Amino acid sequence: xxxxxxxxxxxxxxxxxxxxxxxxxxxxxxxxxxxxxxxxxxxxxxxxxxxxxxxxxxxxxxxxxxxxxxxxxxxxxxxxxxxxxxxxxxxxxxxxxxxxxxxxxxxxxxxxxxxxxxxxxxxxxxxxxxxxxxxxxxxxxxxxxxxxxxxxxxxxxxxxxxxxxxxxxxxxxxxxxxxxxxxxxxxxxxxxxxxxxxxxxxxxxxxxxxxxxxxxxxxxxxxxxxxxxxxxxxxxxxxxxxxxxxxxxxxxxxxxxxxxxxxxxxxxxxxxxxxxxxxxxxxxxxxxxxxxxxxxxxxxxxxxxxxxxxxxxxxxxxxxxxxxxxxxxxxxxxxxxxxxxxxxxxxxxxxxxxxxxxxxxxxxxxxxxxxxxxxxxxxxxxx
Numbered sequence: 031x032x033x034x035x036x037x038x039x040x041x042x043x044x045x046x047x048x049x050x051x052x053x054x055x056x057x058x059x060x061x062x063x064x065x066x067x068x069x070x071x072x073x074x075x076x077x078x079x080x081x082x083x084x085x086x087x088x089x090x091x092x093x094x095x096x097x098x099x100x101x102x103x104x105x106x107x108x109x110x111x112x113x114x115x116x117x118x119x120x121x122x123x124x125x126x127x128x129x130x131x132x133x134x135x136x137x138x139x140x141x142x143x144x145x146x147x148x149x150x151x152x153x154x155x156x157x158x159x160x161x162x163x164x165x166x167x168x169x170x171x172x173x174x175x176x177x178x179x180x181x182x183x184x185x186x187x188x189x190x191x192x193x194x195x196x197x198x199x200x201x202x203x204x205x206x207x208x209x210x211x212x213x214x215x216x217x218x219x220x221x222x223x224x225x226x227x228x229x230x231x232x233x234x235x236x237x238x239x240x241x242x243x244x245x246x247x248x249x250x251x252x253x254x255x256x257x258x259x260x261x262x263x264x265x266x267x268x269x270x271x272x273x274x275x276x277x278x279x280x281x282x283x284x285x286x287x288x289x290x291x292x293x294x295x296x297x298x299x300x301x302x303x304x305x306x307x308x309x310x311x312x313x314x315x316x317x318x319x320x321x322x323x324x325x326x327x328x329x330x331x332x333x334x335x336x337x338x339x340x341x342x343x344x345x346x347x348x349x350x351x352x353x354x355x356x357x358x359x360x361x362x363x364x365x366x367x368x369x370x371x372x373x374x375x376x377x378x379x380x381x382x383x384x385x386x387x388x389x390x391x392x393x394x395x396x397x398x399x400x401x402x403x404x405x406x407x408x409x410x411x412x413x
Contacts, residue, residue, distance in 0.1 A: 034203065034205055035205075035220055035223055035224070037203050038189055038191075038203055038205060038220065039220075039224055041160055041187060041189060041202075041203060042071060042074065042076065042160065042189075043074070044160075045076065045159050045160035046076070046077060046159055047076075047077040047078075047157060047158045047159055047160075048071060048076055048077065048078040048079075048158060048159075048160045048161075048162060049078075049079055049081060049104075049158040049160070049161045049162070049186075050064045050067050050068055050071075050078060050079070050080045050081075050161075050162045050163075050164065051064070051080070051081055051082050051161065051162075051163055051164075051166070051172060051175060052064050052082050052163065052164050052165050052166050052172075053082070053165060053166045053167075053171040053172065053173075053381055054082065054083040054084070054171060054172060054173035054174075054175075055171070055380065055381055055384055056082065056084060056091075057165065057243070057384075058090070058091055058239060058240060058242075058243025058244065058278070059165050059212045059213050059214055059240040059241075059243055059244045060082075060164055060165035060166070060213065061091045061094065061097070061100075061240075062091070062094060062214050062236045062237065062239040062240030062243065063164040063165055063191070063212075063213045063214050063217050063236075063237075063240050064080045064082070064100070064164050065080065065094050065095065065096055065097065065100075065236045066214065066217055066221075066233050066236035066237050066240070067162060067164065067217060068080050068096060068099075069095065069096065069230075069232055069233045069236065070221055070228060070229075070233055073228050079099075079101060079158075080096075080099065080100045080101065081100065081101035081102070081103070081104055081175065082100060082101075082102070082172070082175065083102060083103070083172065083173035083174050083175045084102050090277070090278065090326070090327065091239065091243075091277075093273065093274075093277045094235070094236055094239060095232040095235065095236065096232075103174075103175070104175055104178070104179055104182075106157060107156060107157050107158075107179055107182060108153055108154055108155070108156050108157065108182070109153070109154030109155075110151065110152075110153055110154070111151065111152050111153070111154050112135070112149065112150075112151045113149070113150040113151070113152075114137065114144065114148055114149055115148040115149075115150075116148075118142060118148075119139040119140065119141060119142040119143065119144060120139065120140040120141070121137060121138070121139065121140070122138040122139055122140040123137075123138045124136070124137050124138070125138075156182055156185065156186055158182075158186060159186065159187075160186065160187055160188075160189070161183065161186050161187065161188045161189070162188070162189045162191065163188060163189070163190050163191070163192075163201065164191050164192070164213050164217070165191075165192055165193075165194075165213040166190070166192060167192060167194045167196050167197045167198060167381065167382060168196075168197070168198045168200065169183055169198075169200055171380075171381050187201075187202045187203075188200065188201035188202055188203075189201055189202070189203045189205070190203065190204045190205065190206070191205045191206075191213060191216055191217065191220075192205075192206050192213055192216075193206070193207055193208060193210040193211070193212060193213050193215070193216060194206075194208075194382060195208050195366065196368070196382050205220070209254075209256075210256075211241070211244055211245060211252050211253065211254055211257050212240050212241050212243075212244035212245070212257070213240065214236070214237045214238075214239070214240025214241050214244070215237075215240075215241060215256070215257055215260055217237060217240075218237045218260050218263075218264065219260075221233070221237075222263075229267050230267075230268065231267065231268030231269065231270065234264040234265075234267040234268050234269035235264075235268070235269045235270045235273070235274065237260075237264055237269070238261060238264040238265065238269035238270075238271060238274060239274050239278075241257055241260065241261055241264075242261075242271075242274050242275065242278065243278060245257065246330060246333055246334045247275060247278070247279055247334075248261075249334045249337070250333070250337070250364075251337060282327065285318050285319045285320050285324075286318075286320060286324050286327055286328070288317070288318040288320075289310075289314065289315070289318040289320045289324060289325075289328060290327075290328050290331060292310060292314045292317075292318065293308045293310065293328050293332075293344065294308075296308045296309055296310075297332075299336075299339075300401070300405060301405065301408060302338070303336055303338045303339055304338065304339060304340045304341065304408065305339070305340070305341045305343070305401070305404060305405065305408060306332060306336055306339045306341070306342050306343070307342070307343035307344070307345065307397070307400075307401060308343075308344055308345070309344075309345045309346070309393050309394065309397050310344065310345070310346040310347065310393070311346070311347045311350075311393060312347045312348075312349075312350055314346075315346075322346060322358070322360075325344050325346070325360060328344065329342055329344065329360070329362050333362070333364070339364070340363065340364050340365045340367055340408070341361065341362070341363050341364075341367060341369075341372065341404060341408065342361070342362045342363075343359055343360070343361050343362075343400065343401070343404065344359065344360050345357055345358070345359045345393050345396050345397050345400060346358055346359070346393065347392070347393045348388070354390075355390060355391050355392045355395075356388065356389070356390055356391075357388070357389050357391060357392065357393045357395075357396040358386065358387065358388050358389075359373075359386070359387050359389070359396060359400055360384070360385070360386050361373055361378075361384070361385045361386075361387070361404070362383065362384055363382075363383050363384075363385075364383065367383075367408075367411065368382050369381070369382060369383055369384055369385035370382060370385050371407070372385070372404055372407045372408075373385055373387050373400070373403065373404065373407075375403060376388070376389060387400075
């Protein structure tokens with residue numbers, strides 16, 4: 031019987047056109063894992079693409095090789111074929127016209143005529159014959175890519191590679207390792223076992239980026255000897271560690287530093303710093319020339335500098351109108367706390383460790399409601 035690792039590469043060998051995709055939060059481990067797989071599979075002479083729905087995350091990882099090739103939508107996924115029986119009449123010319131929601135084909139016969147029974151139609155095969163998902167606990171976190179083409183994900187085989195404990199094992203092959211700190215670590219082991227010689231400096235750089243991003247440059251409490259050993263191997267293989275660290279942690283713009291200052295000025299904590307939060311207004315973004323996309327970098331800094339935190343919350347204003355007040359909040363959780371469950375009252379979007387909610391109220395009012403609710407939730411978890 032084939033091992034799980036052998037099953038993965040047997041399916042890759044048999045496939046002709048492969049789709050790699052990941053969760054719509056675009057975290058560093060997911061992006062890096064996907065690009066490492068892309069580069070490795072390319073070396074196996076396979077047609078392969080990386081496509082993922084992009085939400086608010088910025089381009090912090092655009093230094094990674096082939097980052098620019100990541101597509102945002104599935105296009106030309108399946109052909110629709112119309113067949114015309116020309117046994118009794120040849121085609122003279124063909125025209126088409128588009129009107130509102132209709133596409134009309136006009137076929138002129140050289141002689142005679144065509145009847146309705148001369149026409150047949152069918153759906154062709156899907157463009158891809160294998161899907162590989164990375165760092166994606168469930169198909170819903172793929173976002174619109176899954177929502178718009180659900181049938182595709184149920185008809186095409188899936189290889190599911192992840193390290194999250196809440197992974198739903200939705201693939202035909204599920205490679206889930208709970209002891210790994212990052213999906214990049216799992217993929218390194220797959221590559222290493224299959225053919226270590228195929229790991230070049232670009233692949234090594236992608237994999238090391240995933241590990242560094244996941245551990246906040248080795249500052250999180252979940253770092254393991256295995257992760258450090260793999261990191262060392264990747265550097266030996268040519269991974270550009272200095273470039274990674276410089277891009278992720280030493281290249282904060284002045285504007286983001288100003289935003290960071292405003293977050294720190296209003297920073298509050300509770301439950302012995304297990305819960306940390308801050309509130310921003312639209313004026314804060316305007317004065318610092320930043321946007322909500324930049325908040326991910328601010329959260330990274332909070333996690334690094336307050337290691338005892340389990341939940342980090344940033345509440346920020348969306349509308350200054352008294353009549354149509356609106357605020358958003360992003361909730362980042364650690365230590366196996368489910369962010370979606372923690373704020374389920376407000377129908378959150380996101381994933382287990384990162385949730386986003388919207389409230390029709392001013393940020394100060396939202397702060398009172400959200401923090402009270404989260405405190406109650408944390409009390410139940412730690413009780």
